[in-house]
Amino acid sequence: MSTNVFPSAFPPTTSSSSSTLVDHFRPTSIAPPLPHNHITDSSPLSRDNMNTASATVWTQRLSESFGAIADQITAASQALAAVEVPAALDPAPNGDSAGPINAIAALSARLEAIEQAQERLEDELRSLRRGGKRESLNFVKEVPRENGEAPEPEPEPNSLEKTVEELSKKVDGILETIKLDHMWLYPRLQNAVISSNKTQVKPLPMANGKPPVNFPGTKGEFECMTKERYEHLLKSYGQPAKGDTAAKRQAIREFLGLSAAQ
Incomplete structure (x- = not known):
């Protein structure tokens, strides 16, 4: 006497029934085809706008497909949780335990098949997400090539611009020299009239003002300095x-405007 452990709505697991279950929860269309971009305007701006809009629509449809796959995985889990243990799993009145043991083994095999199907669906979902990201990047990158456009290189400064820049630097240097010469004029006039070695020498300011x-204090000190001090000045x-x-x-001496030694 054979006992039907499962209800008719939940048949025992076989290789064909497991495949049918997986096919039941597998989406019929996972990734929609890339929409065709019908461009009638020949302007590059219109083509860029149409390509951007097509990429947005394609990404939205792909996201909807991902959501449908996730919903089907959730539905499979809920269907599994709603399965009630058949009454045939209770111990038989005559003490025969072979029936319940076989039913438990069949249920375990079915649970394992459903878990494997869920894992495959999750792997496909992750693979589609990675592929969708790559397709989106490739689509965006190929737009300039399809339009025959390429990023314009940054223009290098021409010879005229370089010449103007060099002249500007030279003019700035000349202006700085004129400014220093103007600052040196009055001290040099004072140093030019020094006749005594005891008279104080007027120092000329450097570029920092x-x-x-170790500038010499008097003309006499200036005349008796070492080679290193002259070189330092x-x-x-x-x-x-x-x-x-x-x-x-x-x-x-000539730079400071001093007169010759007496």
């Missing part, structure tokens, strides 16, 4: 330091 460090004012001690002394 300050006098050089020349470099402080941006002047070439060449020759021996006498040559460097004479160079800085």
Whole structure:
């Protein structure tokens, strides 16, 4: 005597029935085809607008397909939770336990088949999401190529612009020199009338507006400085330091506007 453990609405699991269950919950159309972009206007701006609109529609439809797959996975889980244990699973009155054991094994196999189907659907969903992202990126990237357009390279400055820039730098340098010469005029006039070695030498300001460090106090001190001090003064004012001690002394003397030694 054979006992039908499952109701007719929930038949026992076989290879064909498992496949039917998976096919029942599998969406008929997962990813919609990419909509055709009918462009009648030949202007690049119109083509860009139409391509952008097509990409938006395609992405929206793909999202709806993802939502449908997720809803079907949820429905499969709810259907599984709503299954009631058949009464045949209760111990038989005559003490025969073979029927309940076989029914439990069949139910376990069916549960495993449903879980595997859910895992496959989830894998397909993740794969479609990754593929949808790639297709969206490829669609956006291919728009310039389809329109025959390419990003314009940043224009390099031409020779005229470079020449103007170089001239501007030179003019700024000349203006700075004129400014310093104007600042040096009055101290040089004062130094030019010094006749005594005890008279204080007027220092000329550097580019920062300050006098050089260790500047000589009097004309007599200036005449008796070391080679290193003369060289230090020349470099402080941006002047070439060449020759021996006498040559460097004479160079800085003329720069400061001092008269010759008495």
